[in-house]
Amino acid sequence: MVELIRLESIDKHFPGVHALKSVSFDLQTGEVHALMGENGAGKSTLMKVLSGILQPDGGTIRVAGNDVTIPSPHAAQALGIGMIHQELALMNDLTVAQNIFIGREPRKRFWRLDEDALNEAAREIFSAMNVSIDPRAEVRTLSVAQQQMVEIAKSLSHKSRVLVMDEPTAALNDREVHELFTIIARLKSEGVGIVYISHKMDEIKRISDRVTVMRDGAYVGTVSASETPISKIISMMVGRELDNTQADIPDLSGAPVALEVRGLSRGKEVQNVSFSLKAGEILGFAGLMGAGRTEVARLIFGADRRDAGEIIVHGKKAAIASPKDAVSAGIGYLSEDRKHLGLALGLDLAANVGLPNLGRFSNGIGVIDDAKLGSIARDYIKQLGIRTPSERQEVRLLSGGNQQKVVLAKWLLRNCDILIFDEPTRGIDIGAKSEIYRLMQALAQQGKAIIVISSELPEVLRLSHRIAVMCEGRLTGILPGGRETTQEEIMHLATQRRVEIGGEAA
Amino acid sequence: QDKVYIPLISKGFQHQFWQAVKAGADKAATEFKVEVTFEGPDNETQVDKQIDMLSAALAKSPQAIGFAALDTQAATPLLKQAQDAKIPVIAFDSGVDSDIPLTTATTDNVAAAALAADKMAELIGGKGKVALVVHDQTSRTGIDRRDGFVNRMKEKHPDIEIVDIQYGGGDQLQSTEIAKAILAANSDLKGFFGANEGSAIGVVNAVRETGAKGVTVIGYDSGAAQKQAIKDGVMAGAITQNPVGIGYETVKAAVMAIKGEELPKTIDTGFFWYDKTNMDSPEISAVLYD
């Protein structure tokens, strides 16, 4: 193995934040080096320094033994360093293939771009990745998971020697993760060095060779992945042991039904979905990418118009035509796409937390009690461990995981009877994750009805009292929660395609 | 369809001056039982918009056409087209560099502004500082009135110094601000000339708002506010053209041209000095408008 990258004593300040405190890091050829740490530890910042997006305040960067400065992403590419960004950075109005090859389009004569070659090359990459995405589709029409695959395809197309993957699997489900790992294994064998950032502990064990842990912008240590138990890594990250036990499933036979959905339909995405949810119950939603779980949530929440179906809240039919109606009916929805749908990135943390709750913080003429809002925001910063200089920080300056916690705080504050969490722990570190699990369980104990949509089966299994599984817009079954349900059972329902059902019926 | 149709393409539309021309045209239209339309661009820089208007007017196959050219040459091809189609063209307000128009109903702006200069010299005693607020730096009327005034001062009244000339687009508010700045910069200003209605009102407003003393204001055109200012003594007097007459004569000449009657080369509708003393006389009040 040869050393590809060596970062030495990298320092980086932002206004009010010392994001990197003399951090060192190295990468060898053909290795997967995991970079771990809590939200806001500085992982993305370190990698942005490596890929030329940010300039360090101090320290040295060596690439293949030579001291270099990396003034721009372009320079990083020239050095063979590619990066998959945590925050999806795609051009929504361009097609998939156009996005992948932006800046490197194949040409024909008379300055023309060769669209056919472009689409063909993209198709090849996707088939090598074993995913089916139409290269001609506009990126804005893709789901978050598909967009993530496009990001991966884009970085693969660069044929880089060093590939930084900043939480590539945050939006992916198990099957897609499996495909990604196959790709990583192949790259590894080709001698590519990979920096892998993730909050999913099992992944680290599965693919990485070494693990470097950061905490509060500082380097904590580097250990071998195979020889170090997970609990050790976690304690390096959070400085304490975590409680990882599954809560017991409560007896809800006497509880009232909080939400009932009958015959919910919209186009092909959601077909005749019916289920009910009791107060105090946590209903997990599992399924593959594009199964329609998000769409079900959006229909219940009134974010999209449904073609058919009834929504019954606390035994009364609720006329939900817009999110406003849903919120006044006591339903909250934490969206899976925090950047586009969850947060007003340009506003500060307190303003975002206050957004669904302004009624509570304003008097008769609409004057907001900013002091009260601020102190509540500070409470949540403490409770959820949001890493921020103050509640006045603009949300766009927070790390990805901390942004997710802001969305969470917003709905916790709203105190809805029915809460729909769509991928609530996406990009959230292990410490905060167990905090969120604890929170959800506490909310359920208080009698709230909770829907959790998650692409991480362990998460669904751990949290849910019952598990609804969807496939291609249909609800294919509801399984009991707890230890008696296995991942295999869920996957069986999640892949129960229409053809098979047709076959059974015939 | 049976009625004789004569479109008038003017230099402007919303300003009171053009509305007065329109009133005169309408009066003639009723009198001669013809149909008249009146159109003009938003401001006097929009040469090509005026050409589009002229083009649309010609497409309506009118029996005659009235035209106040913003640029003396730009319309030549369209006027040729009119000539080919045997549509008589009557120019009004200012002439066209072409012999196609059968006649021009106009005021001599240069001479009118020179008269304003003479009056100014008389009122301020032949010497002192004078400033101008003009509506437009490039339009014919703006240039003629400015040059008419300035040149006469140079020729006949050498002791009068023109300290500043600025342009307010005929916008009353903008002209007011300009005039105030000029007053602030020249505390010893003796005379102030506003070269059209909006400019003149701007000067009047400025004098009123700053309470400047000893400034002789001379205006141009009429309108209720200017007449009031003269009555109040804020304005010494003003030059008026005869816009109603221009409109009327244009339509009348068009009707005569349709009938094949002989027309003079120009129809001078004249200009007049008016002040407190003669405003209410019948011949002056006839050429003033509100």
Next chain:
Amino acid sequence: MTMIVQSEVKKRTSSGVHQKLLAFASLIIMLVFFSLASSNFLQTSNIIGILQATSVNGVLAVGVTLVIITGGIDLSVGTLMTFTAVIAGVVLTYLGMPLLFGIVAAIGAGAFCGFISGTLVARMKVPPFIATLGMMLILKGTSLVISGTKPIYFNNTPGFSQISTGSLIGQVFPFLPIPNGVLILFVVATVVAFILNRTALGRYTFALGSNEEAARLSGVDTDFWKICVYSLSGGICGVAGLIIASRLNSAQPALGLGYELDAIAAVVIGGTSLAGGRGSILGTIIGAFIMSVLLNGLRIMSVAQEWQTIVTGLIIILAVYADMVRRQRT
């Protein structure tokens, strides 16, 4: 005013007095320069003239700031101002009703037109540029039709011209003869700054511009609030209409076109982003003053008009560029 200044600055950057002064830098440099260049510049009457010259554009700019923060634009502010002036003229002069009715009618008409623009934008999803461009043309024509294409004078309503040219402050402090128009500007600015920074409407205004979909998914009735913003902005145009009509003692139906650009320019010079989501009233007021100080100074110096235009263009670019550099530094 001071209160707003402080809160806005604190909110943005939380750094001290130093920062506050820097925001005014371009304005102060210009003031110093013109004072040195012409002894006439710092006369009380000229300073008051500058204040007065800012009042109409300032009020319009305050109104349009709200719309711009939502991520929209309002091209109709100039002709809407004229329209409300004409409405005041009709009520006061043609119908001979008392002053108060005229004031209410003008502001009400402004708010109503804003309501229509807002409805077009929010409910019918017409892009703001088109909705307000259409409104601009409609109002321009309507003003001409209603007024009969001639000015409406307010000679029968003696108190009317006091709205902008009288001086309440001057009555109390004779050495400070600040015209009411300027007073109104500061009152409007203060009220709007309060709304923007302290009330739910203000918060939603920012949220709409920052991420409308996120606001909608938070259960905010985005359409309703957007309409509120446009209506408020329209009402503020009504105030501007009253100021200009009072100052000219007449409603000039042909005036107003082009004022939208000046107002938007003041807003953008003041640091509000046309992309929405960020902006401040203080910035807008500074922007409006930069424009009128510049014009006044150049006029006082008797710079030839064509050169005035050139210099204005250069200074606007420079002022904004300097502001960009300053912000990146701090």
Next chain:
Amino acid sequence: MTMIVQSEVKKRTSSGVHQKLLAFASLIIMLVFFSLASSNFLQTSNIIGILQATSVNGVLAVGVTLVIITGGIDLSVGTLMTFTAVIAGVVLTYLGMPLLFGIVAAIGAGAFCGFISGTLVARMKVPPFIATLGMMLILKGTSLVISGTKPIYFNNTPGFSQISTGSLIGQVFPFLPIPNGVLILFVVATVVAFILNRTALGRYTFALGSNEEAARLSGVDTDFWKICVYSLSGGICGVAGLIIASRLNSAQPALGLGYELDAIAAVVIGGTSLAGGRGSILGTIIGAFIMSVLLNGLRIMSVAQEWQTIVTGLIIILAVYADMVRRQRT
């Protein structure tokens, strides 16, 4: 949301003939209406008048489309057009150089000014609104200074007026006396549409408007390409300058203000979003025609001028609203 997204996808990818016709709907409805309303409307000379009236605004709108797709705006197009006309006047009339030099000078001057605006926007990070507002004022003043505040006539360059008023097509097909100005419009539109849809510059134009940061992170030299877009747009304004100068046989130094709004309106009516990232030249051309057909039709019908304005405002809103509804339906 989802609904709109999907429909737009369909529109782009599987747009049949049917769909394309619908985009013309407003235009065609207007054409039919005016033909029925007035027999004069469909005359050859009037149709040519409409085409000619569209040529200047159409060319400007094509240029500004590029800038708008990058997410920018160009307020200087009107005065830049005038500036290039004046440059052509100086070269041809004052310096007496041959026609070709005038043409090259005008287009070169346009591209150069575009280059400056682009540099201000891309490298100095001045917001496009301010950079081009500044340019608008600078160019307005400079045109007046250079020309000595008076029109420059092209009487010594006989071929000059042929640029827009001659008819190459008419020489070949005498029954189709389409003026060269219109021919130029279509050539410019075709070339720009080619650039936009087939070349790297076009690709990056969309990428800039869609997500500039993402493009930059992908290693695209965003500043460079942005400057290219502004320069190209400036060069196109130079073409418009030649057309208008040729049509008026003179460079009118005061003309041009307000043309930017017409051009931007045509772009937005044509379905290009001011937020950037999406748009088409075909749409812009249709937008420009909608505006000139509307004005011409109302004039032909002898609608009173104040009512023309009102109706224009209404129709613009309606046309865009209809287009929104259509897109959501299909």
